[in-house]
Amino acid sequence: MTAPTRSVALLVTCLVDALRPSVAEATVALLGQAGFAVAVPRQGCCGQPLLNAGDADGAADLARRMIAVFAGYDFVVAPSGSCIATLREYPRLFAPGSADAAAAQDLAARAFEICDFLDRHAAVLENAPRWDASVAYHDACSGLRQLGIRNQPRALLSQLPGLELRELATAEAAECCGFGGLFCVKYPAVSAQIADRKLDAVLATGADFLVGGDLGCLLHLEGRLQRRGLPLRAVHVAEALAGQVPGGGQGPADGSGRG
Amino acid sequence: MDSRDFPAQAAAALEQPTLQRSLAAMRTAMPGLRATALAGLPDYPALRARARDMRDASIGSLGELLRAYEARVIAAGGTVHWARNAEEACRIVGELCDAAGARRVIKSKSMVTEEIGLNDSLQRRGLQVTETDLGEYIIQLRGERPSHILAPALHLGLADVAATFEQHHRRPRAEPLREAEDMLAEARAELRAAFLGADVGITGANFLVAETGAAVIVTNEGNADLSMTLPATHIVVTGIEKVVPTLEDLGVLLRLLARSAIGEPLSAYTTLVHGPRRPGDAAGPRAFHVVLVDNGRSSLLGTTQQPLLRCIRCSACLNHCPVYTSVGGHAYGSVYSGPIGAALTPALTGIAAAAHLPNASTLCGRCEDVCPVAIPIPDILRHWRSQALAARIGTGPERPGLRAWRYLAAHPWLYGRVLALAARVLRLLSVPAGARRRLRGLGSLGRGWFAWRDLPAPDGETFQERWRRRRLRQRGA
Known part of the structure; x- marks a missing residue:
């Protein structure tokens, strides 16, 4: 019996998407080698620039979109610590106890930077x-x-x-x-x-x-x-x-x- | 120096060799000293959490604690004065000096008196004011502001000090000043005369203890002790947030303060003073006053910036900040510099005058990491950025760009098209650089980036384009 394949959605990140796609290719390869089914849902930005510029409303708007984009996947993994840190900040963008906050909390708990993720789930590389x-x-x-x-x-x-x-x-x-x-x-x-x-x-x-x-x-x-x-x-x-x-x-x- | 001119002041600071040498020494030495000192504590994280919680509780009952402190001071024969703002504080101190018939005032280093501009105010009244902390004394002679909370003359080298003393100390010299020891001897001689001739001594207070009525003053030079025992009148000027409930609580903060600040278990002098000279005391002032300064502090109560009031002014955040340790304190153009200054100044002066300061941070988070009372400085900087944005106070061309980008990022398909176009255009404009390609500039666009860097060239298409094309092919096959 093998465990059902768990799904990972790739958070591509804007910079990787536009300026160095090879990083996303490599991340997909690593996740595949580790036995995960990788998906790349169409996505915009996590909102990190808005959050850091002090536009919390704008960041919350993008957060809601990202929560919808990544609903249903077991994990969300990105080749970036700062984008994942932004996802982990999402719960703070919404009123405590609200449905948005709960959904944000759920996403934050599934979101991992690639090295952190591999370390937790596939600490030994299959094809080093x-x-x-x-x-x-x-x-x-x-x-x-x-x-x-x-x-x-x-x-x-x-x-x-x-x-x-x-x-x-x-x-x-x-x-x-x-x-x-x-x-x-x-x-x-x-x-x-x-x-x-x-x-x-x-x-x-x-x-x-x-x-x-x-x-x-x-x-x-x-x-x-x-x-x-x-x-x-x-x-x-x-x-x-x-x-x-x-x-x-x-x-x-x-x-x-x-x- | 004005906070509005941060970019120019920062750029200039990068070109000052003496400042850069001092900052490099600080950057390489201080983190290790601090870490070693804190590692010597039995349980630093627990002590830090205790300090944070105690400070929060104290700030939560500020009025009660201050009244308890005041009652203790009165019982000991002193007087407490309450100042709502800088102007009131300066007036109170000035009137106390006048009432004492004072002409000469000596001061021990105090950031609160810098904040309220006390020296200028007293000098306008005709009083002669002498700073007695060595670094503060030097910058007073030069007419400068402190460039660091603890080390006010950090930006100066020995040659600067020699030149300053040669200009201001009118004394015969066989040869020019060269050795630090000789400079120190001169300053001591000058300051000794000032100590002995002063009518009023003014100090800050690192902490006030409600339980006992103590004002706690921490120094490394002992100048505060002379300032408060020799003159007939001692005036303590400090912020309302400095009060702690008990001596036990004081102990928690003292264990953290010098370790965080200079990597030592304690400063050389930690003095607790309670009031004027008592019958039978061998020394001490005849009159004792405490001026409690609000100056914007109470406006932080109940806001998300309230944790700023926990600050014990240790300066660890300055010593560990990539920006502060690159440009020093003067570039900030504010009394308080570095991360804590960037977070605190907008509360004291309003965001309009200080809009650059919260932006002059990479939000790397090291300030919060090293803060002994865990002030969430990056969050507070973000708050001030949001205030500036809401008030349409620009620190750059980002505002329209941010709005356009916010729209795009909310429309993934369109955003994808724009990113793809950008990737193509940037690829076309790139030039070979060894095995890879790069952009060297984009004319008037992206000057901020290209002034100091190239841009490694993109592949020419986005990952999402490539991925979706591949999926379509797979489905078609």
Whole structure:
């Protein structure tokens, strides 16, 4: 007897959808390997920008839409800590005790960031790809502080044969990368200086790749890397775990794992 | 310095080498010192929760506690004055100085007196005011504001201090000031004279204890103790939210304060004062006054920003903030800087003058994480952002953009078309960069992004497009 296949709806996230679809492909692959039936219902935005801009009404409107979009799936998984943190904030957007609040609570309880989700349901990767590279992991703030995601991506990455994890110096490890949504365009000089501190800390580790779980941080950091003319690459943890780092020199599962 | 000019002030601060050196030292040293100090406590999370709950309970019965405190002060021979706002507070202190026939006033560092502009007010009355905390003394000579709650002269280096002293201390010198010890000796000599010649000493209070009538004053230099024992009159000026019920409760906060602030179990001096000199006392003031300042604090009661009143001014949130540790305190243009300043200032000055401050945060959440009384600073910053948005106070071009985007995001099909179009256009405009592609700019669009960064080029189609096309093919097959 096998348990019925449980369903996962992918929360694509706007940035991944438009700017790096490969991250969604990788997330779908990981969820499929873990034995889940993956669906991608047509979806808009979770409302994080509105929530952070102080438009709670607008955020509540989008929250209701997302609650409807993701009704009926066992889980909702996203390759982003900050979008999932937004879903977890939904209950606070509605009057306590209201039907909306209950539905929001229900969605929040089913919503997980991809590494956190794999760690809970499929902590051993089925097809860990070989990656002969050294990587430094950037803990995005929403994941780290709102969702408690720190060990999960490291535990998953450490299953990749050939991969070496390098930690940032303590002072820089806990610091924000300076993205902050609209912050990065409103106060770009400050944002860039914070990014440079993070990047210099990554460079100091000598890592070949910067890996992270939130595309906002990664685009901001990679954009800054490109502007500074540095060869370091920023990749999403889902791409790394699925063996789908574009031009990353990853190999197939080498048989030493369980694949 | 004005909060309205935050962007320009912040950009300028990034180019100040002395400030940047100080901030880098703070950024790398303070988090470790704090973490080590807190790890030495038997159960920090429990103590933090206890402190938070106790502060909430105290704030919930503020009037009762303050009246109990007042009764204790009166019984000890002191007087309590209630000031609704900055103007009243300054007037009360000024009149007390006049009544004492004072000409010279010494002060121990106090953020509340910065907040109400007390020095300016007393000087306008013709009083000579001398700050006695070393950092505060230095910036007073320079006519500057504190750039940090605890370390007011953080933005200065030794050379700045030497130049300031050479300009203001008119004393013969064989050679220019170079060593910190020599500068300290000069400041001590100047301040000693001020201590001995002062008619009134003004201090803040870190806490007030309702149970015993104590005003609790914490320093590392001992200057507050001289300020309150040498002159004939001691005036305590502090915020109404500083009161705690009992000495036991005080102990909870004292265990957290210095550990959070400087990574030490306690400050060098923790002094509890209760009133004027009693018969038989060897020293102490003849007159003792406490000025309780509201200045907007009571307007926070019952609102979602009420947790701001828990603050014990430890400055851990400043020391751990990516923005504060990049630009320092002056860029904020407000008396209180850093995350707590960004959250508190709109309540004190109104949101219109301070609209940049709640936006000058990445909402990374580290401030709330390190706060010893768990103030939800990011939530409060979001609240002020919503107030600015509702009042149509812009801090950038985001308002129309946000409305358009809100409409789009609520219409997934249309949103998908727009994202797909954007992905295509951005792809077309991108140029090769090694193995990948990038955008270097979009003319006048996206200046905020492209001023400092490239944009890694997108693939040219959205994931949702690709996914749906694939599903259609599968169904067709």
